[in-house]
Amino acid sequence: MLKTKYWCAVLVLFVSLTAFGQKNAALAPTPPMGWNSWNWFGKNDINEKLIKKIIDTMVKEGLRDAGYNYVIIDGGWRDTKLGPNGELLAHPVKFPHGIKPLADYAHSKGMKLGVHVVPGTHDCAGDAVGGLGREEVHLKQFVEWGLDFIKIDRCQYEVEGCGTCSKNDGWNEQNIKEVYEKWGRLLKNSGRDILYSISAYEYRDWYPATCNMARTTYDIRSRIHKGGVDFVNPLKIKKPHLSVMDIVEENNKAAEHAGNGYWNDPDMMVTGVQGLSDDEQESHFALWCMMSAPLFLGNDPRFMDQLEKELILNKDLIAINQEPTEQGRIIKRAGNTQVWVKKMKDGTRALLFLNLDPTCQQEISIDLKSLGLNKAVKVKDVIGHQELGVFKDKITMKVNIHQSKVMLVTNQE
Incomplete structure (x- = not known):
């Protein structure tokens, strides 16, 4: 009972x-x-x-x-x-x-x-x-x-x-x-x-x-x-x-x-x-x-x-x-830089490169393999409102002091 x-x-x-x-x-x-x-x-x-x-x-x-x-x-x-x-x-x-x-x-x-x-x-x-x-x-x-x-x-x-x-x-x-x-x-x-x-x-x-x-x-x-x-x-x-x-x-x-x-x-x-x-x-x-x-x-x-x-x-x-789908999160730290990713429903990745260095520009990169993507992807700059073309194996960007680069990354068909 x-x-x-x-x-x-x-x-x-x-x-x-x-x-x-x-x-x-x-x-x-x-x-x-x-x-x-x-x-x-x-x-x-x-x-x-x-x-x-x-x-x-x-x-x-x-x-x-x-x-x-x-x-x-x-x-x-x-x-x-x-x-x-x-x-x-x-x-x-x-x-x-x-x-x-x-x-x-x-x-x-x-x-x-x-x-x-x-x-x-x-x-x-x-x-x-x-x-x-x-x-x-x-x-x-x-x-x-x-x-x-x-x-x-x-x-x-x-x-x-x-x-x-x-x-x-x-x-x-x-x-x-x-x-x-x-x-x-x-x-x-x-x-x-x-x-x-x-x-x-x-x-x-x-x-x-x-x-x-x-x-x-x-x-x-x-x-x-x-x-x-x-x-x-x-x-x-x-x-x-x-x-x-x-x-x-x-x-x-x-x-x-x-x-x-x-x-x-x-x-x-x-x-x-x-x-x-x-x-x-x-x-x-x-x-x-x-x-x-x-x-x-x-x-x-x-x-x-x-x-x-x-x-x-x-x-x-x-x-x-x-x-x-999820809350995006940090997937990479290197010095005063961070890489963030958020998975979207259609397989696209929202990607953010962040430079927290107070004195100088930084180069930030991420391997596509770590994002679960193909060797070639199409990248769109979200803040700059422009297509950046095709990237292979990795994405690399120069990012100014306290700036971020936000991208939509999709597999190239």
Whole structure:
């Protein structure tokens, strides 16, 4: 009898996880794309008029049609306190009409809307607006507002009655898992398709069965690697974050877990006038595409220069990103250079040569045999938009400082 009960429980768990996995895959069959307010506007500089302008601009500039269809209002949209029944309140000055009218507006433009919330007791600024113990109340609001995306950011969790504890001392691995899995179950059964994004700053093996995307690192900073120059929006507080390559190296460790509706999230991007050179911006965006990362812009799309616009709208790079076969990964390191590969469905290989040397151009090469390809292949330069012809036995390129070369490589018939 006990054995029967045990196997029944196992079967129920298997069916539940399978159903959740199927819903995950349906919600995010490819890496989600969109825009997030935090990198550029921070907490203090967002309001409902701005969000409407961002939505309009994304439609006008072709971002929506290229796949960037989510607009995420990060920290700063809430009031500093909860309502009398524990409900979330929109900031009365910045969002006087609440969130639902913005969701309706986004939907009228063929876009989707999401917000940032916190699962503990306080948000990252110390306001007591957390969802701990109020998850059902807050979820009911999200459904009523017509939201399409929830970013749940592991901010502060105060231990009640502990005067010497920091505001993060309440968190441990057990309750992090419990809280985020509870949100996963609630969202699954909410009756509305809401994409679930976890922001808890490192990869955990229960993420793929719980959410659609999850951060694998702390926040990004706009420099290519350690030793670079930080760009700091003068309206924001400067904080120690991770460079592009710090994040890339960490995100690469979780490559095998991406796919089937779950995607490793290396944070919003820092394209545009945020401190990276033109070549560094191209390398940054290309790496996010190779890693099958969620592509969330962290810029002000109202003021994009031509290089940024062409880069983030590059159809071949986006196609590489949206190919759900696998997360691309590093296959060769030599000095300050890297070679990345991502297998595509039709047998094509997306290939990236990266020069991280801060002082000089580097020659980078890869043997075709190591890519599982024939002795002769056709190569297309994805960023340069040109066919490079036929290469035999190996591919060799000269790559400038902090530049990347991204190629589509196919067997010659």
